[in-house]
Amino acid sequence: MREDSQENGADRYSSPAAGSGSTGNVRATKEDWLKLALETLICDGVDGVRILTLGQKLGISRSSFYWYFKSRQDLLDQLLQYWRERNTRGILAQSLLPATSVTQGVLNVFECWYDEDLFNPRLDFAVRAWANGSSEVRKVVDLADGERVEAIYAMFLRCGCPQSDALIRARILYFTQIGYYALEIVESIENRLAHLPAYLRIHAGKDPLDGEVEAFVARALRRVDTRQAL
Incomplete structure (x- = not known):
């Protein structure tokens, strides 16, 4: 029987606070399930996102799951929607920021590549790996890529x-960065920033204006230091 098929009545609709065995009365919120499912998707891939496994990690009966989700597929659909909104929203927002030069416009988008509040590369990589085995997920990924390129x-x-x-520059800027993630290139932020003027010349076709690079580097290093301190 598939894991996401209907459970027996007593378990399927019991209170989410009703744990089993040694777990006692433990409540897991929808956010708990989603957070753990996201972490599992990133670390173990979509095949690791299983109701029973997630419930065991949370230390609760899986009956709690059915208070928030209709099925495993419902959970997967919500994870995919979360990815699409979360990782696309940042790129769209940064692309819309005011820019007095094309190099400033490119730098606005570049902020997504070091700020995980704007773009989570590990989540993006996990969803793309998921899409390799699912034509439906591939359609969603292709649509999101199109939205991001269109914004740039x-x-x-x-x-x-x-x-x-403009379209070719947008495609090169976006797909080059996605390629960095796909190839799992490891490079220090300091080394990447050292090449920033050259990146701007290639992507924007112009040299940065005075002060643009310095301001960007300061923001990037400050953001990295803040994340490391957390």
């Missing part, structure tokens, strides 16, 4: 880039 393309247009070049 619009940024280049607003910054005065010719229409014939």
